[in-house]
Amino acid sequence: MTFQRPILWIHEEALGANNPALQAWPEAPAVFVFDTCWIQDARISRKRLGFLYENALDLPLTLRKGDVAAEVLAFARRHQADGVVSSSAVDPRLEQIGEAIDAELPLELLDPEPFVELPRPPRLGRFSRYWREAEAVVWEGYSAAR
Amino acid sequence: MPSAASPPINGDLPRQFASRDALNTLLAQEFPEAEGELSPIRGGREAAENKLRRIDARSYAKSRNHLNGAVTGLSPYIRHGVLSLPEVRDAVFARIRNRDEGGKLINELGWRDFWQRMWLDLGDGIHHDQEPFKTGHDAGAYSRELPADVRAGTTGLACMDGFRDQLVSTGWLHNHARMWMAAWLVHWRRVHWKAGADWFLEHLLDGDPASNHLSWQWVASTFSHKPYFFNRGNLERYSDGHFCDSCPSANSCPLEGSYDQLENRLFAPMPAIRETGNNRNQQRQRRSSGGASAALARPKR
Numbered sequence: 129m130t131f132q133r134p135i136l137w138i139h140e141e142a143l144g145a146n147n148p149a150l151q152a153w154p155e156a157p158a159v160f161v162f163d164t165c166w167i168q169d170a171r172i173s174r175k176r177l178g179f180l181y182e183n184a185l186d187l188p189l190t191l192r193k194g195d196v197a198a199e200v201l202a203f204a205r206r207h208q209a210d211g212v213v214s215s216s217a218v219d220p221r222l223e224q225i226g227e228a229i230d231a232e233l234p235l236e237l238l239d240p241e242p243f244v245e246l247p248r249p250p251r252l253g254r255f256s257r258y259w260r261e262a263e264a265v266v267w268e269g270y271s272a273a274r
Numbered sequence: 275m276p277s278a279a280s281p282p283i284n285g286d287l288p289r290q291f292a293s294r295d296a297l298n299t300l301l302a303q304e305f306p307e308a309e310g311e312l313s314p315i316r317g318g319r320e321a322a323e324n325k326l327r328r329i330d331a332r333s334y335a336k337s338r339n340h341l342n343g344a345v346t347g348l349s350p351y352i353r354h355g356v357l358s359l360p361e362v363r364d365a366v367f368a369r370i371r372n373r374d375e376g377g378k379l380i381n382e383l384g385w386r387d388f389w390q391r392m393w394l395d396l397g398d399g400i401h402h403d404q405e406p407f408k409t410g411h412d413a414g415a416y417s418r419e420l421p422a423d424v425r426a427g428t429t430g431l432a433c434m435d436g437f438r439d440q441l442v443s444t445g446w447l448h449n450h451a452r453m454w455m456a457a458w459l460v461h462w463r464r465v466h467w468k469a470g471a472d473w474f475l476e477h478l479l480d481g482d483p484a485s486n487h488l489s490w491q492w493v494a495s496t497f498s499h500k501p502y503f504f505n506r507g508n509l510e511r512y513s514d515g516h517f518c519d520s521c522p523s524a525n526s527c528p529l530e531g532s533y534d535q536l537e538n539r540l541f542a543p544m545p546a547i548r549e550t551g552n553n554r555n556q557q558r559q560r561r562s563s564g565g566a567s568a569a570l571a572r573p574k575r
Binding site: 143157173174188193255258270 | 277279282285286297298301304305307308310311313315316319357361363364367370373376380381383391394397442445472475478481
């Protein structure tokens, strides 16, 4: 899927310059939205909001607050965007927000660089099982750099 | 500092602040329900890079279980993607002379990756007991509310009140302090792990639901084979006696005792577990072999 005029939705799992959406579309208007429902429901303290805010200020973002999907879609209309680009998220809350955006305007998700790429999904359940499969692959990067 | 690519309109939050106090004031206006003040720990790439430069993988491996050990403090930046896990991994690789030097720290990055994979796998399931408690107590025996004295930091235990104060004022706690506090709250105060885990997320700058909730479950035994607990000797050793010296409860400390004594006091008999001799012996060996091993194999939060 290729957009002509996308906007970027930057969320709280990827507030860094290595965000794949920012890297793919460095000139596109980008927005971060403070999720007021989450802040209220989870009693998020000001410390955490300030930390998110200071991270966001390092990036070329417009900052908003409110209902995240609604704000992202309004930001898209403001820029006559034909789509939204973001980074794939782990948090189901962010995934649901993405689905709500996608119901109105196409959303493309880009994957951040993985910590370790395994030939097949590792066995989870306990850390030791995962690490038995992942550790050697992680360290291949070290040997390669020697 | 970059500016937004988009000209501001009504309802955009400001990007320019004369000082950190001005940001604090803005947050108080815009988010009046969010309690407390800013953390002394700053967000942003520069703060993250300062911490990244100070990584010392060798010292980390030796001293990480001590409250004043050479831990990295990178978790808030990793959690929010300011630093990526591959970036931190490569920074560790660049600083070590051989694999042994970086083993422990790379292992901890592995924990972060593991928790994220678990979250993808379990979704909102992380909010529920993954397995039954192995404490001999039913899930219903644990209070669903965080006790008021814990929230206020007035329990009379210098260590726990101290951890609470650090959590609330800075939004960061050493992993060992998180584990002690979780174990004390769940096993001594008989509070359900979810009440404590949610409270931590109100405050932790690295507040990652997967790392946090599953680690609380690990302590509680709903995501492990047995409950994690500790004793006063362990806490005293890794906190350099800092809390006990000034603790009003020093002479009536509920954490005092051998691991066997505490196990008998805290947990009800679990016949199914006690009959499996091998497990039982392993458990004893690990717990009785001193303070170090009680913490070394524990997950990082």
